[in-house]
Amino acid sequence: MxxxxxxxxxxxxxxxxxxxxxxxxxxxxxxxxxxxxxxxxxxxxxxxxxxxxxxxxxxxxxxxxxxxxxxxxxxxxxxxxxxxxxxxxxxxxxxxxxxxxxxxxxxxxxxxxxxxxxxxxxxxxxxxTGHPQAWQLINEVVSVIFYLYKNNPPAPLTVIPAPRTVKTMLIDFLAMIPRTDADQAYEHLKIFTTSSAPQALVMLYMSSYQANRDAADDAIRQFVSSSKTVVPKHTHDKCVHIFLEFCDLLRKAAGTNDPLYGFCRTSLGTMVECTEVWERKGLLGLHDIFPFVRELAAKLAHDLVLSTESTSFVGPSLSDVRDFSAFLVPVRNEIKGNVAFSVPIEVPLSEELSSLPLCYAEEITYLYGVFDNLLNKLDKCLAKIEEHMDLVMKQDGETLFFGWCQYLAIFKELNNISKLYIGCKEMFWETMKRRKSALCYLIVRYAKRGDDYKWITECKEVTNFEARRHLAMMTLPEVKDEYEDVHEMLIDRSNLLAESFMYIARTDSEALRAGLFMEFKNEEATGPGVLREWFFLVCQAIFNPQNALFVACPNDRRRFFPNPVSKVDPLHLEYFNFAGRVIALAVMHKVQIGIVLDRVFVLQLAGHSISLEDIRDADPYLYNSCKQILEMDPEAVNQDALGLTFVHEIEELGTRKVVELCAGGKNMVVNSTNRKWYVDSLVQHRFVKAVGEQVNHFAQGFADIMSSNRLQRSFFQFLDPEDLDCMLHGSESAISVDDWKAHTEYHGYKETDSQISWFWKTVECMSTEQKKVLLFFWTSIKYLPIEGFGGLASRLYIYKTSESFDRLPSSHTCFHRLCFPAYPSLSVMSDRLNIITQEHIGCSFGTW
CATH class of the missing domain: 3.10.20.90 (Phosphatidylinositol 3-kinase Catalytic Subunit; Chain A, domain 1)
Incomplete structure (x- = not known):
């Protein structure tokens, strides 16, 4: 031998x-x-x-x-x-x-x-070994497991003291892991696998004795869960191999539908999602991860078919979709990092690429098939939603379609995959456009706070206003109904702006996210109605041109953008931060304030660039001048007909000032070649550089309410500028009395009573402004949502009181209640209503 x-x-x-x-x-x-x-x-x-x-x-x-x-x-x-x-x-x-x-x-x-x-x-x-105690302990664990497995039911246990179980022994084993030395920690974890502990635990899990199965289940879950928290982060990549071994063993022994296998697979997914997968660095490779992608893709495809064929509308599970997403992260990164390929990839692969070593040709081709298969099945799922749209919009159909809640998450992953292949991105968005109504339904119904929907902004044509508004609102905190932790404010109307600034700008943003409770000094009224009134009044003050913070657009006095010379107030930047907080809170509380932000302002908040066409409303004079410069005959421009150089003349604090648009701009003549550059430079200086600090402070104030600058930008990116108009200002349509009637209920009165008939006749004869004042008196809402009265948080109510006829109507704005006695005639009714619809009386007349 x-x-x-x-x-x-x-x-x-x-x-x-x-x-x-x-x-x-x-x-x-x-x-x-x-x-x-x-x-x-x-x-x-x-x-x-x-x-x-x-x-x-x-x-x-x-x-x-x-x-x-x-x-x-x-x-x-x-x-x-x-x-x-x-x-x-x-x-x-x-x-x-x-x-x-x-x-x-x-x-x-x-x-x-x-x-x-x-x-x-x-x-x-x-x-x-350098870890004798660890070896001894893990050997004891394995010995106990074999003892339990061979004794069903087990005889009195003498191998270890009775209070100690496999689970507690594993906890002690993890506690021995060094916290600072990565190599020593790795050697410690290696003891666990070398001792055959994973095989022993899975063997016990497959025992015919239920107590053994439960003990193994508890021990494996404890070990896996604790590994992610007890083991130092710099050794997490070593845990991946242990989790992978558990998955392989359980897949073979118990199958992929086993709950413990699903738990281990999910734990592995969360690890590899943030672990670099690179074979030559000794970690996991694509060939280790891809079997899970195959398994989950097949499971999702099966469940999507069931969701279109089954009457119960069962869809993919949350855990399967999350795992699919987690395992796709390293797969996509590995494919994009492969030097053999240039993303996007053309499929089928060329013969030359397919033959390259370690190019993952099979996996790349298979993933392309996964994209095509799942997209086709989701297309059929959206078609089914459209077929049942009338049913799903009904309240009693809500629980019937719970299986659809994972569709958006799968679409997100398909969008990520589509960027790897030529033609797939176009294929994906064409499907989304074709099923727009169903997609928008899914967004409004199932998009939740905390999830990432930024992928939808890549093609906003697939959404409608309702869907975009919902996505934007999901970036803001939810208003709480409880009043225990809310931020309380007591404000004097005569000093509204200054005191509001102190309560909002000087308060920790965390307190503002919990909610607001508002009172005016020397007034009894409290509650949501008073808060809505405060939002309306303080926004009117913030955007009042006399305060020099914002400038109104010449052709639309509702539209505002930052004032370049706002620094006349030493606190102007703090006030912009305050303004950002107030606007975010108004949107969060769904209060229409009758004011909108101009397009140039919104685009900057979203992180987009500004072009000449964007300044049309903000500065019509500059817009028209720049258009003329660009459209002039080139020969005339070259003959210095314009007499312009690369400078911009501004008025600041009563004095004229010349600013160069570029280095040496005073000596650079505008000609036909550089005139576009001149116009672009002029626009950038006037609407970007001149107000950069103001925009940044407003954006920071807005982000304070969201707790993240990233969310602030996402909020504005979800929306078109016109969408924000609708959310801040409300409906542009005249108030419909018929819609008003349809959303009003009566207490003490009947719809056929004379007083109700006289009331609506009087309202129909009111001017537009009188109707707004009456609505404000009734609800503290002067501008309706885009949906009209149907968009309010509750219906409106008219209550009958027992007061004398000489009393004016009163209101409880929190509950949208209008109260008045049974006036004896139409003339008396009209007289009382005309009094309260006078601007100085109708505002702030409600009680609570």
Whole structure:
């Protein structure tokens, strides 16, 4: 025999041995050729009379080999005893390794897969590791597991003290992991896998005894969960291999529908989602991760088919979609980082690319098929939503369609995949446009706070106003109904702006997100109605041109953008931050304030660039002048007909000032070649550079309410500038009395009563402004939502009171209640209503 058994192919050796069972002398001759082989007390010839006996070799650290004979049913513990008698090494210091795994005392040779001519390695238990306590503890864990597995139900446990369980022992094992030394932490984790602990735990999980199954389930979940929190972050990549081993073992033993497998798969997904997957760096590779993508893609496709065929509308599960998303992150990164490919990739792959080593041609082609398959199935799902649109809009159909809630998350992943392949991005968005109504329904119904929907902004044509507004609102905190933690304000009307500034600008933003409680000094009214009134009044003050913070557009006095000379007020930047907070809070509380932000302002808040066409409303004079410059005959421009250089003349604090638009601008004449550059520079200076600080402070104030600058930009990116007009100003349509009637209920009156008839006749005869004042008096709302009265938080109510006829109507704005006595005639009714619709009376006349 060769002097190195580990170099020999043992499969070939087993074949030789099986073919020569009747020729033991040949085997003995082979063994004599190995001068380092120690004879054992057993003879190879004994295998002839007992076929259950096997011969195997034990390689020691000294490179000497011991030949042993034993029965397949002998335990590893008995082999350790034989080794002790032959080598003198105490049993507690021995470790037997076979195929990279430590053999446990309770196992038999057959259970360990030890066959004829197998080679085992004997190493010292305590002396061969830097973590003797960890080795001892994990060996105890495995011993207990084998004891439990072989005793169903188990006899009284004597292997370990009764209070300690497999779960608590694993917790103690994790607690031993070094926190600062990554290499030592890795060696510690390696003990867990080398000791065959994962295999033992899964074996116990597959036990026929339920108590064992529960104990293993609890222990595996505890180990996996604790690994993510106890193990230092810099060694998380080492945990990935353990999680992967659990997944492989459970997939084979219990199947992919097993709940514990699903738990381990999800845990692995959360790890690899943030772990660099790169084979040459020794971590996981694409070939390790991609089987999960295959598995989950098939599961999602199956569930999507069921959601179109089943009457219960069951759809993909949240865990499957989340796992699919997690495993796709390293897959996409690996494909994009592969030097063989230039993204986007053309499929089918060329023969040259397919033959390159490590180019993942099979996975790339398969992922393309996943995209195409899932997109087609989701297209059918959206078609089904459109077929049942009337039903899903009904209240009683809400619970019937809960399976649709994961569609948006799958669309997000398909959009990510589409960017990897030529033509797929166009295919994806064409499908979205074709199913726009169903997609918008899904957004409004299922888009939740905290999820990422920014991918939808890549093609806003697939959304309508309702969907875009919903996505924007999801970036803001939700208004709470409780009044325990709200920020309380007591404000004097005569000093409204200054006191409001102190309450909002000087308060920690965290307190503002919880909600607001508003009172005016010396007034009894409180509640949401008073808060709506405060929003309206304080916004009117902020955007009042006399305060020099904002400038109104010449052709539309409702539109405002920052004033370039706002620094006349030393606190102007703090007031812009305050203004940003107030506007964010108004949107958050869904209050229409009758004011809109001009397009140039909104685009900057969204992080977009400004062009000449965007300034049309903000500065019509400059817009027209620039258009004339661009449209003039080139020859006339080159003859210096314009007489312009690259400078901009502005008025600041009563003095004229000349600013160069570029270095040396005073000496640079505008001609036909550079005139576009001149116009662009002029627009950028006037509407970007001149107000940059103001815009930034407003944006920061807006972001304070969201807790994130990223969310602030996302809010404006979800919307078109016209959408924000609708959200801030409200409906542009005249107030419809019929719509008003349709959303009003009566208490004490009947719709047929004379007083109700007189009331609506009087309202129909009012001017537009009188109707707004009456609505404000009734609800503290002067501008209706874009949907009209149907967009209000509640219906309106008219209450009958027992007061005398000379009393004016009163209101409870929080509850949208208007109260008045049974006036005796139409003239009396009209007189009372005309009094309260006078601007100075109608505002702030409600009680609560």
């Amino acid at each position: 060769s002097s190195s058994l580990s170099k020999r192919k043992f499969d070939d050796y087993d074949d030789d041995f099986a073919a020569n069972l009747n020729r033991p002398t040949r085997i003995s001759t082979r063994m004599r050729k190995d001068q380092n082989t120690l004879p054992s007390s057993s003879s190879p010839r004994s295998t002839l009379s007992d076929p259950t006996r096997i011969q195997f070799f034990v390689r020691m650290l000294s490179n000497r080999t011991l030949v042993l004979m034993a029965r397949s049913s002998d335990t590893i513990h008995s082999i350790h005893e034989k080794l002790q008698s032959s080598t003198g090494m105490p049993i507690m210091e021995q470790r037997l390794i076979y195929r990279g795994k430590q053999l446990q005392w309770e196992q038999t040779l057959h259970e360990c897969g030890v066959e004829n001519d197998a080679e085992l390695h004997l190493v010292g238990r305590m002396r061969s």
